[in-house]
Amino acid sequence: MPYKTTIGNHTYRFDDLKTVLAKAAPYRSGDALAGLTAGSYEERVAAQMALADIALQDFLQQAIIPYESDEITRLIIDTHDAQAFAPVSHFTVGQLRDWLLSDAADTPTLQSLAPGLTPEMVAAVSKVMRNQDLISVARKCEVITRFRNTLGLKGHLAVRLQPNHTTDDPKGIAASIVDGLLYGSGDAVIGINPATDSPAITVQLLQLIDELRQQYDIPTQSCVLCHVTTALTIMPRAPVDLVFQSIGGTEQTNSSFGVNLSILQEAHEAALSLQRGTIGSNVMYFETGQGSSLSANAHGGVDQQTCEARAYAVARRFNPLLVNTVVGFIGPEYLYDGKQIIRAALEDHFCGKLLGLPMGVDVCYTNHAEADQDDMDNLLTLLGVAGCNYIMGIPGADDIMLNYQSTSFHDALYVRKVLGLRPAPEFEQWLVKQGIMNEAGNLLKVSGSHQLITSHL
Amino acid sequence: MSSSEKHIIPGTVSSDPWASLKAFTPARIALGRTGTAIPLQEVLQFRMAHAHARDAVYSLLNTDTLIAQLQSLQLPVNLLHSQAADRHEYLQRPDKGRKLDIDSINLLTSLAGSSTQQSVSIVLADGLSATAINNNALPLLEILLPMLQQAAIPLAPLSIVQQARVAIGDEIGSLLKAELVVVLIGERPGLSSPDSLGVYLTYRPQPGLTDEARNCISNIRPEGLSYQAAATKLFYLIRESFRLRLSGVLLKDNEKLIK
Numbered sequence: 001m002p003y004k005t006t007i008g009n010h011t012y013r014f015d016d017l018k019t020v021l022a023k024a025a026p027y028r029s030g031d032a033l034a035g036l037t038a039g040s041y042e043e044r045v046a047a048q049m050a051l052a053d054i055a056l057q058d059f060l061q062q063a064i065i066p067y068e069s070d071e072i073t074r075l076i077i078d079t080h081d082a083q084a085f086a087p088v089s090h091f092t093v094g095q096l097r098d099w100l101l102s103d104a105a106d107t108p109t110l111q112s113l114a115p116g117l118t119p120e121m122v123a124a125v126s127k128v129m130r131n132q133d134l135i136s137v138a139r140k141c142e143v144i145t146r147f148r149n150t151l152g153l154k155g156h157l158a159v160r161l162q163p164n165h166t167t168d169d170p171k172g173i174a175a176s177i178v179d180g181l182l183y184g185s186g187d188a189v190i191g192i193n194p195a196t197d198s199p200a201i202t203v204q205l206l207q208l209i210d211e212l213r214q215q216y217d218i219p220t221q222s223c224v225l226c227h228v229t230t231a232l233t234i235m236p237r238a239p240v241d242l243v244f245q246s247i248g249g250t251e252q253t254n255s256s257f258g259v260n261l262s263i264l265q266e267a268h269e270a271a272l273s274l275q276r277g278t279i280g281s282n283v284m285y286f287e288t289g290q291g292s293s294l295s296a297n298a299h300g301g302v303d304q305q306t307c308e309a310r311a312y313a314v315a316r317r318f319n320p321l322l323v324n325t326v327v328g329f330i331g332p333e334y335l336y337d338g339k340q341i342i343r344a345a346l347e348d349h350f351c352g353k354l355l356g357l358p359m360g361v362d363v364c365y366t367n368h369a370e371a372d373q374d375d376m377d378n379l380l381t382l383l384g385v386a387g388c389n390y391i392m393g394i395p396g397a398d399d400i401m402l403n404y405q406s407t408s409f410h411d412a413l414y415v416r417k418v419l420g421l422r423p424a425p426e427f428e429q430w431l432v433k434q435g436i437m438n439e440a441g442n443l444l445k446v447s448g449s450h451q452l453i454t455s456h457l
Numbered sequence: 458m459s460s461s462e463k464h465i466i467p468g469t470v471s472s473d474p475w476a477s478l479k480a481f482t483p484a485r486i487a488l489g490r491t492g493t494a495i496p497l498q499e500v501l502q503f504r505m506a507h508a509h510a511r512d513a514v515y516s517l518l519n520t521d522t523l524i525a526q527l528q529s530l531q532l533p534v535n536l537l538h539s540q541a542a543d544r545h546e547y548l549q550r551p552d553k554g555r556k557l558d559i560d561s562i563n564l565l566t567s568l569a570g571s572s573t574q575q576s577v578s579i580v581l582a583d584g585l586s587a588t589a590i591n592n593n594a595l596p597l598l599e600i601l602l603p604m605l606q607q608a609a610i611p612l613a614p615l616s617i618v619q620q621a622r623v624a625i626g627d628e629i630g631s632l633l634k635a636e637l638v639v640v641l642i643g644e645r646p647g648l649s650s651p652d653s654l655g656v657y658l659t660y661r662p663q664p665g666l667t668d669e670a671r672n673c674i675s676n677i678r679p680e681g682l683s684y685q686a687a688a689t690k691l692f693y694l695i696r697e698s699f700r701l702r703l704s705g706v707l708l709k710d711n712e713k714l715i716k
Contacts, residue, residue: 029549165482172482178475179486332548367510367646368548368585373503396485396495396503403647405507408485413493443493448474457477 003054005046012046017120018064020054022303023047024127026343030291030304030334048128052094056085059120065300065310070251071261076118076313085116093124100125100137100354110141114356119249119309122351126305131343134350135386141353143389145321146280147221147241149187149426151389152358157421158390159412160322160360161186164401168195170208171456176395177212178452183409184416184437185393187427188322188360189242189285191223195401202226203238210239216434216452219426221277221321223285228259228267235270242285242321243271249288249310252298261314268318279426282321282358288312289326290344291334304334305344309351316355322390323357325349328365329404338375341365345379349388360390364406373397373405380407384415391415413443470496483649506648513586513643513651515544523581523617526595530602533614535568537561537629541620554622556664557629561618565632568614577605577695578613578635578662582621586643586652593654593678594641600688610695623657623671630662637698638662639691644675653678656687658694660704670705672698 003014014020022036024047031037038044060080063073082089087109088096099105105113126134144152151158163176173192180186190209194201202224209222221241228245245264246257254260264284271283293299293307302310308325315323325348328341335341345361352359363379365371380391397408415421422428422441431437434452438444446453473487488499495503520536527534538561541547541554557565581594605612613633618625623640630638637660644653654677659670672694677687698704 033550033552163484165484169481172484175478175481176484176486178478179473179484182473182475333551336549367507367648368514372507394484395482396488396499398485398503398506398648400482400484400647400649403645403650405648408495410488410490410493410495413490417493443490445471446474450474453475453478456475 003050005050007046012043014050017062018302020047020051021306024051025303025305028340029336030294033333034294036303051124052128054093056091056121059118064120064302065250072251072310072313081115084113096125097128101133107140107142117355119313122354123306123309126347126351131346134346138350138353138386143356143358145282145358147277147282147321149219149424151424156424157416158188158424159185159393160188160390161190162392162394164193164399166401168201174456178456179395180393180409182436182446184431184443185409185412186220187424188390189221189223191225193225193402197226197230199230199234202230203234206238219430228263232267232270241276242283243267244285246287247311247314248292249307250293250298250300253293253296256296264318282319284318284320285322286315286320287324287326289330291330305347308348312352312355312357315357322360323352324360324362326362331366332369337370341371342379349386358389361388362392362406364404366404380411380415384419509651510646510648513588513646516587518583518587518619519591520617527615535564535614535616537616537618539620539625547620551622554620555624569632569634576611576636578630578633578638580616580626580629580640582618582640582642584642585645589643589652589654592652596684597688600684604692627659627662627666628664656691658704660698672704672708
């Protein structure tokens with residue numbers, strides 16, 4: 001059924017849901033590259049007006065990627081919780097937006113609504129929302145997960161310590177880990193992107209972090225971000241806390257990543273069986289990012305933000321500890337500049353949170369994007385206000401292996417300080433015990449004889 | 458007074474007592490701090506590195522100098538252009554950077570018509586850092602070309618192509634009827650590597666081939682992979698590609714020249 005909006009003498013016609021979604025999307029280079037954007041400013045707002053009037057029920061009846069050919073569409077439809085959906089089932093997209101911003105939509109209400117919402121519904125509502133709307137509603141969502149500490153509590157912001165090294169040199173990686181811990185980072189995870197996908201090196205790096213964690217009794221978890229099949233291979237002989245995988249929002253995108261729902265299911269069960277979490281059993285870590293489906297030529301005419309929201313349906317299936325949208329990593333052909341990166345990050349964080357996911361954001365950019373540290377400062381501050389679960393912590397914000405810029409340990413201290421946010425409670429206690437931070441949350445001067453320093457010289 | 462100490466008011470900036478760990482990694486560790494912030498000298502160092510990377514993205518090929526230098530090596534050179542009109546379009550339309558404009562197609566078509574079957578087509582492409590080509594292409598070719606000549610491997614005319622992505626080499630090689638195309642291209646600049654050169658090799662180049670049909674040698678620059686090591690490895694891959702009649706994932710670097 002086509003959707004229509006008349007502006008003056010002109011009637012805009014949108015053939016189906018995916019067309020109205022794409023044309024309603026705020027402009028970004030990736031949708032332009034895919035040929036999906038509105039042809040004018042007027043058409044974009046006309047599409048948003050049409051979208052606002054679409055009933056949420058339509059999203060359950062009209063699949064934007066066919067049910068028969070896509071296992072993620074099947075997952076979305078087959079696991080939809082009609083009971084959770086009931087309170088909003090009579091709303092249009094526009095009514096959902098107004099209701100989400102009302103006082104009636106409080107934290108417990110949003111938490112119980114999450115299983116009733118589909119990715120397409122949250123993508124749709126995000127497209128008619130301003131940045132401040134995305135922040136206001138996300139801030140009301142609280143998604144708490146646990147492994148060896150508690151992540152996602154309101155008033156807390158965790159950091160993934162990302163100690164990458166160009167050649168996976170263990171001493172080099174350990175040096176960056178020590179640096180990060182002494183700057184108060186590492187509660188979300190100590191997570192290394194390996195320079196290669198070699199199983200032997202992955203095992204070696206996992207052992208390195210695990211020994212460090214046990215030696216200093218650090219209440220955190222580790223991850224080497226290898227392919228899920230590599231993690232499955234090494235599990236019998238390596239200390240695997242979290243299983244990592246990059247995922248996308250269409251079956252074909254995931255094929256390009258070499259995964260599907262059944263491999264993820266197998267990895268999830270295998271990781272659970274290790275029972276390494278002490279206070280919780282969220283064992284999965286997923287990364288996503290707008291543009292991955294277009295990059296894999298697997299978007300099926302669906303705009304990149306809606307594809308991204310569909311990836312969250314995959315993540316939601318496996319109760320992850322962490323989900324991270326790597327928002328500016330993919331490059332300017334998908335998100336051209338600071339404005340597009342900031343908007344995309346706020347959308348992703350909002351959509352993930354509303355769907356019940358523990359969202360973190362890699363606040364980042366590459367050197368061929370029109371962006372710099374000032375844009376990252378803006379985004380970081382906005383995400384702190386929005387209640388983002390965690391960000392990345394990289395020495396000096398410069399990832400020497402992946403060749404992009406993200407946020408530094410200092411940036412994490414900044415946003416915690418200006419917004420009064422604290423580390424994960426168990427990790428904060430550890431920092432205080434180690435003399436790294438005081439009870440008020442201020443970083444302390446450590447002496448050169450601190451055990452973390454002396455044992456690595 | 459060293460540059461890192463100037464302008465610092467005593468007691469404001471605290472240094473980190475683990476600075477000796479810097480010996481183990483080029484990562485920006487032990488930066489010190491003032492309050493929660495990175496000290497200004499480190500902020501400026503970072504900003505300068507980013508400036509170099511940004512300048513590299515917007516750098517232009519020194520075509521006059523490159524052509525003169527290549528002609529001194531007795532090599533005919535053609536200057537080509539992709540369908541991306543400028544950097545702005547290039548960055549947002551990777552598809553246009555993979556295709557030659559019509560003038561370039563006509564030029565190469567006329568050349569191929571008059572020449573006999575050639576073997577190796579070498580392409581110099583700006584990619585995301587023309588600086589990488591300006592600085593590192595000639596020193597690499599000065600080592601590689603004598604190796605090819607000694608092995609009696611014939612060369613097609615060289616190509617210099619502006620606003621180009623890797624895959625444009627497939628169209629160039631195909632139009633020149635080359636059996637193998639070797640694309641030298643500026644890689645995406647990192648903060649510490651604004652002039653990193655990459656080399657991509659494709660056997661029987663045809664438009665439409667994808668990354669799995671290519672072999673890559675990355676990070677060629679004085680601070681990275683040396684010209685000599687890169688040329689030796691590339692020469693090995695070229696010979697193996699001819700011998701096995703393929704390139705890409707099935708062509709392995711079994712010589713283990715590079716760790």
